[in-house]
Amino acid sequence: MSAADTKAAGPPVPVPPDPQSIGKSSSDDDAPRVQKRKRKKGELLPYLLILPAIVAIAAVYLYPLSKTVIMSFQDMGRRELWSGEPAPWVGFEQFTNILGDSEFWWVTFRTVVFMVICVTLTMGIGLLVALLMRKLSTWVRLVLTACLIAAWSMPLMVAASIFRFMADSDYGLINTLIAKVVGEDWLGHNWYLDPIQGFGIITLLVVWGAIPFVVVTLYAALTQVPQELEEAAALDGASAYGIYKFVTWPVIKPVFTMVATLSVIWDFNVFGQIWLLRGNKPEPEYETLGLYSYSKAFESTSFSQGTAIALITVLLLSGVAVYYLRQLMKTGEVE
Numbered sequence: 001m002s003a004a005d006t007k008a009a010g011p012p013v014p015v016p017p018d019p020q021s022i023g024k025s026s027s028d029d030d031a032p033r034v035q036k037r038k039r040k041k042g043e044l045l046p047y048l049l050i051l052p053a054i055v056a057i058a059a060v061y062l063y064p065l066s067k068t069v070i071m072s073f074q075d076m077g078r079r080e081l082w083s084g085e086p087a088p089w090v091g092f093e094q095f096t097n098i099l100g101d102s103e104f105w106w107v108t109f110r111t112v113v114f115m116v117i118c119v120t121l122t123m124g125i126g127l128l129v130a131l132l133m134r135k136l137s138t139w140v141r142l143v144l145t146a147c148l149i150a151a152w153s154m155p156l157m158v159a160a161s162i163f164r165f166m167a168d169s170d171y172g173l174i175n176t177l178i179a180k181v182v183g184e185d186w187l188g189h190n191w192y193l194d195p196i197q198g199f200g201i202i203t204l205l206v207v208w209g210a211i212p213f214v215v216v217t218l219y220a221a222l223t224q225v226p227q228e229l230e231e232a233a234a235l236d237g238a239s240a241y242g243i244y245k246f247v248t249w250p251v252i253k254p255v256f257t258m259v260a261t262l263s264v265i266w267d268f269n270v271f272g273q274i275w276l277l278r279g280n281k282p283e284p285e286y287e288t289l290g291l292y293s294y295s296k297a298f299e300s301t302s303f304s305q306g307t308a309i310a311l312i313t314v315l316l317l318s319g320v321a322v323y324y325l326r327q328l329m330k331t332g333e334v335e
Helices: 003-008 024-072 077-082 093-098 102-135 138-153 156-166 173-181 195-222 225-237 240-269 272-277 289-299 303-334
Strands: none
Touching: 024 303, 093 303, 102 138, 102 195, 102 240, 102 289, 138 195, 156 173, 156 195, 195 240, 195 272, 195 303, 225 240, 240 303, 289 303
């Protein structure tokens, strides 16, 4: 056997371990766990940030709502309220009496008609003003925006006092202007003797207070419409209505839908405007569901019946609220 064969047949020479590979297997196994733990902490962070708001909302809304539901199945009067005695349970008797009362359905019909008129006027005028703002010069648009914000920030009591003065039978501005055009027979005219005319004044106040929000929101949506698409549609021969229908409207439709849904909820629950314009004592002809619930609870001292009406109102608006949440989800998916 040669020396070369002896060297080849010898035992293998051990290779020294790499210092960088020492402890690598354990760290590789722990890395996914650490990343997963960090990811879980990152996913929980948004919920932890909104937790105080959720607790505050639950304290402000859930407790009164639960008390309202419980009271609607009881017969709580003045004696139980002041003495602290437990009110007797009557089951669905309050709801049966309310739904079987023709006055309740008249009030509901009046509320729905009033809401539809207010929302239609608010959204129509708001959209027209928002479209007009796109055509105005910069300084005129800034002045108009400042006026809208000033009107929006005005307290309801101040706005109601102004409208009460404008519709005053003796010194009102509305009667004075109409008298100069039609004749002096309108001097001393009382707008609130006829509920239709009275609701016309109330509608003016509601629409006047809601238009600033609608205009500012819709104008912000209009700024997102690509001008290139509008210019291209105009070059292709599209009319102004065609440009609005096929280019502008699809962009602002989600915002318009959400604002209209909010207006439905707000105008369905109008209370302060009617209450203040009628001197804190609205006649039965001016009662909407909110005022009807208040009168049953505090004027008739039937607190359970008033809470039952309020709960029915919540159920009527729950469908609108669900629709609003669906629109929010769709808008998020589009974005």
